[in-house]
Amino acid sequence: MSTISRPTSRDVAHEAGVSQSTVSLVLGDKWPGRVSPATARSVRSAAERLGYRPNTAARNLRLGTTRTVLLMVPTLSAPFFGPVYTGAARVAARHGFGVVVSTWPDDPAAHPSGSPTGGPFAAPHEAIDGVLASSLATSSMITSATPGMSGAGTTPVVTLDSGPAGDLVPTVDFGVADGMRAITAHLVGLGHRRVGHVAAAVDQWTFHARADALTAAVAALPGVSVVRDSCAIDVASAKDAATRLLERSDRPTALVCDDDQIAAGAYKAARALGLDVPSDLSVTGFDDVLLATALEPELTTVRLPAEEMGAQGMTALLDLLAGRRPEPRVLPGELIVRGSTAPPPAL
Numbered sequence: 486m487s488t489i490s491r492p493t494s495r496d497v498a499h500e501a502g503v504s505q506s507t508v509s510l511v512l513g514d515k516w517p518g519r520v521s522p523a524t525a526r527s528v529r530s531a532a533e534r535l536g537y538r539p540n541t542a543a544r545n546l547r548l549g550t551t552r553t554v555l556l557m558v559p560t561l562s563a564p565f566f567g568p569v570y571t572g573a574a575r576v577a578a579r580h581g582f583g584v585v586v587s588t589w590p591d592d593p594a595a596h597p598s599g600s601p602t603g604g605p606f607a608a609p610h611e612a613i614d615g616v617l618a619s620s621l622a623t624s625s626m627i628t629s630a631t632p633g634m635s636g637a638g639t640t641p642v643v644t645l646d647s648g649p650a651g652d653l654v655p656t657v658d659f660g661v662a663d664g665m666r667a668i669t670a671h672l673v674g675l676g677h678r679r680v681g682h683v684a685a686a687v688d689q690w691t692f693h694a695r696a697d698a699l700t701a702a703v704a705a706l707p708g709v710s711v712v713r714d715s716c717a718i719d720v721a722s723a724k725d726a727a728t729r730l731l732e733r734s735d736r737p738t739a740l741v742c743d744d745d746q747i748a749a750g751a752y753k754a755a756r757a758l759g760l761d762v763p764s765d766l767s768v769t770g771f772d773d774v775l776l777a778t779a780l781e782p783e784l785t786t787v788r789l790p791a792e793e794m795g796a797q798g799m800t801a802l803l804d805l806l807a808g809r810r811p812e813p814r815v816l817p818g819e820l821i822v823r824g825s826t827a828p829p830p831a832l
Contacts, residue, residue, distance in 0.1 A: 492535040501531035508532075554802060556586045556617045556795075559689070563718070563746075564774045565791055566619065569645065572795025573617055580803055582614070615802045616640055617795075621647035622688045641805045645798045648690035655811045657798045661691055661771075662698035664787035664818035665741075668769050669702040671785070671820060672739045676828045677767060678709050681730040681737030683723055683747050686715035695743055695771065712737060716747065723750025724757070731758055731766070738766065738829035745770035745777045748784055748825075763827035773821055782824030789818045 494512075498505045503524060510516045511528040520528075531537075556573055558566045574584045621644055643655045650656050672680060682699055685692045696713070703711040712733065716726035723742070727750055730737055740755075742748040748770035752762055760766045762782060770777055773788035794816055801811040 492537040494537070496535055497528065497532045497537050500535060501528045503528060551612060551614055552582045553613050554582055554584050554615050554617060554799065555613045556584050556619065557589060558586065558619045559589055559687075561586070561588060564776070565772050565789075568791035569619060569795040569798075572792035572797075573799040574795075575792075576796045576799040576803070582799075582803075584617075584799075585613075613640060615806055616642045617645055617798045617802060618642055618647065619645040619798075620689050620691060622690060641802060643798050643802045643805060643811075645794055646689075646691050648694065649813065655801045655805060655813065657794055657801055657814045657816070659691070659789050659794065660815050660817045661694045661787075661789075664771065664789070664820070665695050665698035666702045667818075667820040668741055668771075668785075668787060669699060669706075671822065671826065672741070672767060672769070673706055673709060675739075675767065675826060677739040678829075679735060679737045679739075680709065680711045681727070681740045682711055682713040683726050683730065683740055683742045683751055684713050684715045685718050685743040685747060687718060692743055699741060711741075716750070718744050718746055720746060720750040720753065723747040724753045725750075727751040727754035728757065731755065731760065739826070740766065740768050742768065742770050745772050745774050745784060745786055748786070749776060749780060752780060763825050765830055767826040767829070769826060777821075777823070780825070785823045785826040786821055787818040788821050790816050 511525045714726040716722040770784045770786035773786045777784040804811040
């Protein structure tokens with residue numbers, strides 16, 4: 486029985502009348518400045534005529550790379566992380582990389598099977614070239630999770646929306662503190678003086694930063710106060726927390742929610758208590774996911790450029806893989822004012 490052999494780079498070199506190294510340069514897009522455009526066209530034409538396709542697996546094996554990046558996120562159910570993946574995958578594809586997604590383990594300190602280093606970054610470095618780690622708790626988690634991560638033989642890491650990390654790892658963050666300050670200024674400008682904070686009970690830097698910024702912004706404004714209750718990022722839990730705030734004797738006239746899904750729970754709490762949004766109660770969210778415009782009235786919120794974060798994170802990781810040290814990046818949010826906020830009711 487005869488078999489049909491696949492064309493090789495040697496066949497392409499013979500067809501084009503060049504060396505195999507020239508074929509590798511052209512088909513690896515490394516020819517500019519080293520091979521003439523005419524020669525590059527000749528090599529590509531020969532490869533097309535022969536039906537040659539580079540053996541990516543063999544090439545990666547020779548280079549000691551898998552061309553694969555791991556994106557780690559807290560959950561796959563939150564709509565926010567889809568655009569983060571989209572942005573990362575878009576940039577990765579342009580450079581011949583793929584992106585796989587995983588969630589943080591329930592116990593970040595656990596040692597996965599076969600991993601000598603442990604921690605959530607401990608996927609075998611033979612399987613991935615780098616890690617994009619989104620929404621870590623605090624910089625102390627980075628310290629414990631990335632021992633020697635910048636050393637030889639370890640997996641390069643870039644953190645997303647996890648706060649400053651000093652010299653530990655490159656970072657790409659959102660300007661969440663500025664976003665909270667913008668919300669505070671908007672509500673106070675409408676005349677609100679009693680603010681309720683429906684805070685996410687999640688140990689992540691981004692939510693700590695939101696709470697700290699809101700507290701500081703209110704403290705700097707005479708006559709403005711804030712009360713806080715916390716909840717899971719879940720509509721039912723958010724409804725319960727918002728209800729507790731709205732049943733206070735000094736009921737807030739505005740609820741600042743850490744997340745758009747939490748804001749949906751605040752809407753439900755208001756309606757259960759017979760309060761109209763926004764004439765009786767203003768509500769704000771954070772993130773500007775699709776839910777924000779599905780609510781009625783549409784939600785005033787802070788738009789965070791999630792897809793751009795994924796793209797910037799992947800760009801930083803590619804820089805790291807190339808031996809460069811990317812600078813920290815902070816992406817600004819944007820206050821989007823919609824129908825859920827209005828002046829407080831007359832007292």
